[in-house]
Amino acid sequence: METLISILVGLLFSIGTYLVLSKSLIRIILGTSIISHGVNLLILTMGGLKKGGPPLLGDIQTAFTDPLPQALILTAIVINFAVTALFLVLSYRTYKVTGTDDMDRLRGNMDE
Amino acid sequence: MVFLLLFMIFLPFIFAILTPFLYKLFAPRVHTGWFVAIVPLSVFVLLLQYIPVISNGQTIYQSVPWIPSLGVNITAYLDGLSLIFGLLISGVGFLVVLYSIYYMSKEREALHNFYVYMLLFMGAMFGLVFSDNILVLYVFWELTSISSFLLIAYWYQRKNSRYGAQKSMLITIFGGLAMLSGLIMLSMMSDSYNIREILSEVHVVTESPLFLPAMILLLLGAFTKSAQFPFSIWLPDAMEAPTPISAYLHSATMVKAGIYLVARFTAVFGGSSEWFWIVSGVGLITLVYGSINAVNQKDLKALLAYSTISQLGLIMSLLGLGSASLYFGNGDESTVYAMAIIASMFHLINHSTFKGSLFMVIGIIDHETGTRDIRKLGGLMSLMPISFTLTIIGSFAMAGLPPFNGFLSKEMFFTSILTAVEQPVFGMKMFGLFVPIIAWIASVFTFIYCMILVFKTFTGKHQPEKIDKVAKEAPIGMLIPPAILAILVIGIFFFPNVVGKNFLQPALMAILPIHSEGVGLTIKAWHGWNTELFMTIGVVLFGSIMYIFLKRWTVLYHFFPKTLTLNHLYNQSLEGTEMMSYKVTNKYMTGKMRDYLVYIFGFMIVILGGALWLSDGITFLGSNQAGVSIYEGVLLGAMVISGFAVLLSKSRLTAIIALGALGYLVSLFFVIFRAPDLALTQLVVETVTSALFLLCFYHLPKLRKEVSRIQFKLTNAVISIGVGTVVTLLALAVNNHRLFASISNFFEQSYTLAGAKNIVNAILVDFRGFDTMLEILVLCIAGLGVYTLIKLQLAGRDRKE
Numbered sequence: 003m004e005t006l007i008s009i010l011v012g013l014l015f016s017i018g019t020y021l022v023l024s025k026s027l028i029r030i031i032l033g034t035s036i037i038s039h040g041v042n043l044l045i046l047t048m049g050g051l052k053k054g055g056p057p058l059l060g061d062i063q064t065a066f067t068d069p070l071p072q073a074l075i076l077t078a079i080v081i082n083f084a085v086t087a088l089f090l091v092l093s094y095r096t097y098k099v100t101g102t103d104d105m106d107r108l109r110g111n112m113d114e
Numbered sequence: 115m116v117f118l119l120l121f122m123i124f125l126p127f128i129f130a131i132l133t134p135f136l137y138k139l140f141a142p143r144v145h146t147g148w149f150v151a152i153v154p155l156s157v158f159v160l161l162l163q164y165i166p167v168i169s170n171g172q173t174i175y176q177s178v179p180w181i182p183s184l185g186v187n188i189t190a191y192l193d194g195l196s197l198i199f200g201l202l203i204s205g206v207g208f209l210v211v212l213y214s215i216y217y218m219s220k221e222r223e224a225l226h227n228f229y230v231y232m233l234l235f236m237g238a239m240f241g242l243v244f245s246d247n248i249l250v251l252y253v254f255w256e257l258t259s260i261s262s263f264l265l266i267a268y269w270y271q272r273k274n275s276r277y278g279a280q281k282s283m284l285i286t287i288f289g290g291l292a293m294l295s296g297l298i299m300l301s302m303m304s305d306s307y308n309i310r311e312i313l314s315e316v317h318v319v320t321e322s323p324l325f326l327p328a329m330i331l332l333l334l335g336a337f338t339k340s341a342q343f344p345f346s347i348w349l350p351d352a353m354e355a356p357t358p359i360s361a362y363l364h365s366a367t368m369v370k371a372g373i374y375l376v377a378r379f380t381a382v383f384g385g386s387s388e389w390f391w392i393v394s395g396v397g398l399i400t401l402v403y404g405s406i407n408a409v410n411q412k413d414l415k416a417l418l419a420y421s422t423i424s425q426l427g428l429i430m431s432l433l434g435l436g437s438a439s440l441y442f443g444n445g446d447e448s449t450v451y452a453m454a455i456i457a458s459m460f461h462l463i464n465h466s467t468f469k470g471s472l473f474m475v476i477g478i479i480d481h482e483t484g485t486r487d488i489r490k491l492g493g494l495m496s497l498m499p500i501s502f503t504l505t506i507i508g509s510f511a512m513a514g515l516p517p518f519n520g521f522l523s524k525e526m527f528f529t530s531i532l533t534a535v536e537q538p539v540f541g542m543k544m545f546g547l548f549v550p551i552i553a554w555i556a557s558v559f560t561f562i563y564c565m566i567l568v569f570k571t572f573t574g575k576h577q578p579e580k581i582d583k584v585a586k587e588a589p590i591g592m593l594i595p596p597a598i599l600a601i602l603v604i605g606i607f608f609f610p611n612v613v614g615k616n617f618l619q620p621a622l623m624a625i626l627p628i629h630s631e632g633v634g635l636t637i638k639a640w641h642g643w644n645t646e647l648f649m650t651i652g653v654v655l656f657g658s659i660m661y662i663f664l665k666r667w668t669v670l671y672h673f674f675p676k677t678l679t680l681n682h683l684y685n686q687s688l689e690g691t692e693m694m695s696y697k698v699t700n701k702y703m704t705g706k707m708r709d710y711l712v713y714i715f716g717f718m719i720v721i722l723g724g725a726l727w728l729s730d731g732i733t734f735l736g737s738n739q740a741g742v743s744i745y746e747g748v749l750l751g752a753m754v755i756s757g758f759a760v761l762l763s764k765s766r767l768t769a770i771i772a773l774g775a776l777g778y779l780v781s782l783f784f785v786i787f788r789a790p791d792l793a794l795t796q797l798v799v800e801t802v803t804s805a806l807f808l809l810c811f812y813h814l815p816k817l818r819k820e821v822s823r824i825q826f827k828l829t830n831a832v833i834s835i836g837v838g839t840v841v842t843l844l845a846l847a848v849n850n851h852r853l854f855a856s857i858s859n860f861f862e863q864s865y866t867l868a869g870a871k872n873i874v875n876a877i878l879v880d881f882r883g884f885d886t887m888l889e890i891l892v893l894c895i896a897g898l899g900v901y902t903l904i905k906l907q908l909a910g911r912d913r914k915e
Contacts, residue, residue: 016838
């Protein structure tokens with residue numbers, strides 16, 4: 003299972019990287035979202051899969067999956083959400099102000 | 115009285131602080147130079163007291179801690195060598211200040227700047243020659259470079275001044291930094307920062323593998339500072355400085371700092387063939403190069419600059435020859451070579467006297483006629499008789515004619531070279547014969563330019579229409595300083611042994627500690643009909659003939675291609691470096707996001723992949739794996755499909771929905787892998803994100819078809835596949851190399867420790883609550899950011915644009 007997920011994560015990274023390298027601003031946002039999914043899956047996999055029940059005490063089970071990666075991912079998801087939201091609004095603004103979303107045309111100031 | 119030497123070093127600095135106040139108080143009633151003149155005069159008088167002590171073979175050592183924890187102390191050390199330099203700096207310094215009082219107008223010039231820079235320089239020079247600590251020596255060394263830079267560019271409105279200052283700065287700082295590394299190597303080898311302690315560890319130094327690198331780096335510093343070939347190019351351009359500065363820095367003091375350094379470290383590096391050949395070889399090349407170039411100059415100061423270069427080469431080559439004395443240890447041969455050291459020190463003193471006076475006289479001519487161009491000058495003999503006399507004394511001394519001091523040191527130079535040929539060392543047998551010939555040719559050229567200096571300026575036809583001012587004799591105050599130097603020039607000729615006993619012998623003891631007894635030395639003006647005298651007669655005869663036919667053969671200079679000069683080379687390489695870095699930077703700093711991302715991803719692939727490959731980290735089969743059920747298989751397949759859907763979709767709606775699908779599948783994945791809180795959060799966040807995307811939908815830019823070349827897409831594809839592969843390999847490697855057990859067992863006590871049954875929540879708000887707080891902060895900031903971005907837009911900046 004871990005091997006399969008590792009390959010899936012690699013695939014998500016590939017797709018994300020390809021999108022990030024493209025010229026269109028919205029594709030780049032899509033790319034970062036996909037990469038963050040890949041990262042979350044990676045963290046979860048690294049903690050080990052199917053080692054026990056959900057990390058809730060009081061269950062009959064005695065073995066639990068590792069709760070620490072889950073806590074880390076939870077933090078990551080929220081932060082990623084915040085960043086994506088800001089990025090989205092920023093790109094919306096950029097598009098409004100400059101009238102383009104082509105990264106090649108969004109190049110610095112003339113006096114640089 | 116204990117720390118008198120240290121006081122001497124810091125006196126100029128203290129005065130440099132006071133000078134602007136004095137200027138504010140007294141300008142323009144009293145010339146600021148009068149106050150400044152106190153400094154070198156008092157140092158000179160103080161140093162004079164040490165002469166009897168030093169000539170008895172004693173030395174003086176004073177030290178105050180500066181950075182004791184690093185072993186860096188400000189240590190002043192006075193022996194014969196530093197005494198000569200100290201007296202030259204203070205003596206010539208006093209005369210130059212006196213001269214500058216008449217030269218620099220107190221109404222027109224910014225005198226406070228001038229004298230502050232000059233005092234800084236003077237203090238730095240004292241520090242340089244008195245320090246025993248090599249790091250302190252380096253500090254003062256750089257301070258001379260900086261103050262010289264400031265002085266050259268004193269008239270900063272002129273383009274040439276700035277060019278000359280920049281050039282000298284670049285070259286001397288380059289050498290200074292090389293010297294610093296040489297000094298550090300030296301301290302590594304001998305485990306000390308003090309020159310005297312290094313000298314006691316010489317045997318360690320000579321056996322060390324760092325010996326040669328340290329020597330070359332140190333010599334780079336000395337050669338750049340003393341304008342040796344090929345670093346001499348800054349000196350002629352430094353002539354843009356006011357003439358008192360040229361006289362002081364670029365003839366008598368700063369350019370001799372390199373000589374001082376070589377002399378100071380002869381006891382460490384001397385006796386090896388490398389030192390012998392590098393120092394004397396470079397010196398001889400510089401001697402010839404400078405003298406040949408000087409003949410072709412049309413500007414009197416440029417002529418003097420090249421003559422300085424040539425004379426410095428002479429002194430340097432003598433130091434190189436003399437270092438062979440250490441090779442012989444004690445004995446007759448050793449004494450013979452030690453004469454070369456004496457000759458070099460003697461010529462050093464003589465050069466400071468006559469070159470200083472010549473610069474001052476040229477300054478007078480410039481001041482009184484308004485030009486320094488040889489072609490415009492002429493026939494000044496009857497108009498400026500005193501200047502004419504002074505020029506004759508200086509020039510004939512420089513040419514090496516009796517009855518002036520230059521004759522004595524020139525004869526000693528020939529003697530040293532001839533003995534070096536007679537008693538060959540370090541393979542001198544092969545090249546030995548060339549050395550006297552080179553020296554002789556250089557002397558002929560020296561003779562020629564000295565004659566040009568005197569006769570083209572003062573004899574011939576006076577051309578009042580070509581010069582701006584009416585030529586007349588200078589005020590008496592301006593003539594006194596060069597006159598004093600001229601008296602010294604003649605005085606040393608008649609009483610050379612006073613100098614020999616009081617200065618040259620102690621200096622020899624300082625440079626070559628093996629001659630602690632000194633060598634029996636009497637300098638005689640008349641030494642019989644020997645080879646040296648015939649050489650001098652030959653120089654005079656041949657030089658006179660060549661001077662008479664000057665016009666015939668100087669055309670040869672025009673044949674020398676301009677593109678091969680060192681200046682051209684310097685300018686080209688400076689421009690070339692600028693162009694190169696400009697081009698290279700423009701090449702990779704394209705300003706395109708995509709290119710930078712390619713670099714980042716590329717490095718990630720190379721570094722991470724390379725590290726994995728090199729450390730044999732690539733593994734594929736993990737033993738401790740969970741099995742795959744049908745649900746998970748289907749889920750994985752669905753995730754791959756939605757991922758590709760985002761990648762390949764043509765419309766943004768499809769892409770957004772595919773991304774949402776991917777998010778929901780991830781939350782499903784969390785469900786399967788027993789992470790209920792994650793699944794919940796992921797569901798909510800994905801919903802909100804999708805909603806956000808859809809909210810912005812109409813405002814978002816359209817997904818255009820990527821119009822770009824195949825090659826471009828191919829690179830992107832290669833990079834992305836590379837990134838994916840590296841991440842996969844990394845994940846596999848981590849999975850199969852689990853080194854330690856997890857610490858998560860601790861968190862299973864969440865109920866007893868935190869009173870929570872949900873372990874993940876306990877971690878978030880209790881065990882690691884700090885993270886959560888900052889995460890909330892991140893959300894707040896993002897919210898504020900979004901709000902501001904939208905509000906600012908409404909505030910109307912868009913409408914303006």
